[in-house]
Amino acid sequence: MTNIALLGFGTVGKGIYEILKDKEVYLKEKYGFDYKIVAISDFAFGNVYNPNGLDMELMMEEALAGKKFSKDVVDMDNVTLIKECNADLMCELTYTDLSTGGPAIDHCKAALSSGKHVVTSNKGPAALYYPEMKKLADENGVTFMIEGTVCAGTPIINLTDGPLAGCEISKIRGILNGTTNYMLSEMEKGMAYDEVLKVAQELGYAEADPTGDVEGHDARGKVTILANIVMGAGIKIADVSCEGITKITLEDIAKAKEQNARWKLIGSVEKKDGKVIGSVAPEMVDMSHPLAGVMGATNALTFTTDLLGDVTIVGPGAGKIETGFSILTDILAIHRNKKCC
Amino acid sequence: MTNIALLGFGTVGKGIYEILKDKEVYLKEKYGFDYKIVAISDFAFGNVYNPNGLDMELMMEEALAGKKFSKDVVDMDNVTLIKECNADLMCELTYTDLSTGGPAIDHCKAALSSGKHVVTSNKGPAALYYPEMKKLADENGVTFMIEGTVCAGTPIINLTDGPLAGCEISKIRGILNGTTNYMLSEMEKGMAYDEVLKVAQELGYAEADPTGDVEGHDARGKVTILANIVMGAGIKIADVSCEGITKITLEDIAKAKEQNARWKLIGSVEKKDGKVIGSVAPEMVDMSHPLAGVMGATNALTFTTDLLGDVTIVGPGAGKIETGFSILTDILAIHRNKKCC
Numbered sequence A, B: 001m002t003n004i005a006l007l008g009f010g011t012v013g014k015g016i017y018e019i020l021k022d023k024e025v026y027l028k029e030k031y032g033f034d035y036k037i038v039a040i041s042d043f044a045f046g047n048v049y050n051p052n053g054l055d056m057e058l059m060m061e062e063a064l065a066g067k068k069f070s071k072d073v074v075d076m077d078n079v080t081l082i083k084e085c086n087a088d089l090m091c092e093l094t095y096t097d098l099s100t101g102g103p104a105i106d107h108c109k110a111a112l113s114s115g116k117h118v119v120t121s122n123k124g125p126a127a128l129y130y131p132e133m134k135k136l137a138d139e140n141g142v143t144f145m146i147e148g149t150v151c152a153g154t155p156i157i158n159l160t161d162g163p164l165a166g167c168e169i170s171k172i173r174g175i176l177n178g179t180t181n182y183m184l185s186e187m188e189k190g191m192a193y194d195e196v197l198k199v200a201q202e203l204g205y206a207e208a209d210p211t212g213d214v215e216g217h218d219a220r221g222k223v224t225i226l227a228n229i230v231m232g233a234g235i236k237i238a239d240v241s242c243e244g245i246t247k248i249t250l251e252d253i254a255k256a257k258e259q260n261a262r263w264k265l266i267g268s269v270e271k272k273d274g275k276v277i278g279s280v281a282p283e284m285v286d287m288s289h290p291l292a293g294v295m296g297a298t299n300a301l302t303f304t305t306d307l308l309g310d311v312t313i314v315g316p317g318a319g320k321i322e323t324g325f326s327i328l329t330d331i332l333a334i335h336r337n338k339k340c341c
Helices: A011-022 A024-031 A056-064 A078-084 A104-113 A123-139 A157-161 A178-187 A193-202 A217-229 A250-258 A320-336 B011-022 B024-031 B056-064 B078-084 B104-113 B123-139 B157-161 B178-187 B193-202 B217-229 B250-258 B320-336
Strands: A002-007 A035-042 A046-049 A089-092 A117-120 A169-175 A261-272 A275-286 A298-305 A309-316 B002-007 B035-042 B046-049 B089-092 B117-120 B169-175 B261-272 B275-286 B298-305 B309-316
Touching (some): A002 A011, A002 A078, A002 A320, A011 A035, A011 A056, A011 A320, A024 A320, A035 A056, A046 A078, A078 A104, A089 A104, A104 A123, A117 A123, A123 A217, A178 A193, A178 A261, A178 A298, A217 A261, A217 A275, A250 A261, B002 B011, B002 B320, B011 B024, B011 B035, B011 B056, B011 B320, B024 B320, B035 B056, B035 B078, B046 B078, B078 B104, B089 B104, B117 B123, B117 B320, B123 B217, B157 B320, B178 B193, B178 B250, B178 B261, B217 B261, B217 B275
Parallel strands (some): A002 A089, A089 A117, B002 B035, B002 B089, B089 B117
Antiparallel strands (some): A035 A046, A169 A261, A169 A298, A261 A275, A298 A309, A309 B309, B169 B261, B261 B275
């Protein structure tokens, strides 16, 4: 039995609960996995804890109605709740803050230092403090799992850690931001940048303030994570050079087409003379390359390896269920490695 | 310390030894992995065994010179050697026989029943007897690992078993044969089928008797493996419908281009009404699909899943080092799961 604490009960928090509920029988039969959600902390709904498992149907009902939780409410701040609850693992699912990391940093530290595994889709702790978190996890005999921080549930971190184990990866290049890839795809149909941005905002792909996506900051966070985790680099976000797509014109798009190429916002990490260099910039990708065909909000990464040459993976880059899956797959990895219960 | 027996010391056997030797320090540092090769059985070079580790430099030297092994020679047949040696795992790397499975079947049975893990790139045991091998492995507390049987070392089996764990896969479609994909790619440049086949034979992509590739038999073996392992189907090779590329003309190629599509030899496995259907046939793939851009001897597979939608992986489909890697990655998985030494 795996006892779970959810920090944040927004889209991803509700998503992972729905998946766990829908797949309860399948996960029990296939992996011998069963679970209880024992604690939730949410800014809007309050903090609840029951060491024997929360009444999740009620919690969902109240959260969906926008009401505060009414049962098992505890008067503990987040860090105290994390430390004192009987969870085996904590899912950190609060909002991403790429400047300071936000409260997620304290949440992760509290969980790891009290011997709880951490599974997160929050880019903050992973992009800003990965080495520290990894060290804290190792010291406490637990794991810090972050599949969901890059390309939602599309296997990236776990792919390089598991099935690619034994390969040395010298370069990673890819499409790490779905919003800008959608925008560049649409511009190919003849819509100018400003117009496309408006549509992307209407569709909910881009936020009211689109800076994080269009200036490449989101991709830069992911590049930092890849550099530090896959290549063991120890770099900071500010070390990654960053240019967005705001200067790409319809003329640029047309010119690329003439050259049998296509503009993509490419995040890349490369080992050069023992140093790891990260960058985000628009690039013309030749149409014969697997990344060129990746359209819309889809993400893709090409790993250049010593033994396999190039290996490319293509999959979703966002979504409630897709990100929920990233949490599930990390929870299962912990369970299957017999690291908990 | 992992003790290894190599059954077959041809291209892949030599390849995995070279990788293990080149990466000795890296594998020790990163994964705490070290090994000894204690036994080799090869039709051409003979059977050798030394429980303390063979003199591998000498073995390589003799094999590369086409000479029989001269040191640690034992008078044991393959099955006796496998059973009696002190290996923790056996790599089955003899030739693939998709009709009967060949001697590889007895090799795998001998290893599993005497408590040795099996790692193989041989499609015979995997395509013809997977359920039996899996059962035998389970009964003896060991594993039967077969990453190398589909797309060389490109992660397929280990991807679905590990980082995609928790997803239910309802459909797999892909380019599973590099030779025919190379031929179709070249036909697009205007060469007719017969001409392209000749070039592929000259380049060593196609064999003198190209039937196994061009009639789709090789892809059919892989489809059977995917159906049985990823979908737990329990089907036989003969259950998979099979059509090759021999009837594709330059006119067909041109017609596809007009429709913004491209011919690919597609292997597919699909769950329909609780039944698993496997097939191999040429298909026109729309140019917007990730599989359309996969050219030359490269392989690619798209998994349709419940939680992530489509996930596609693209990588090498053959090669000495690429297949050698598949053996390494399976050996490492066994080591890291603490299933041996």
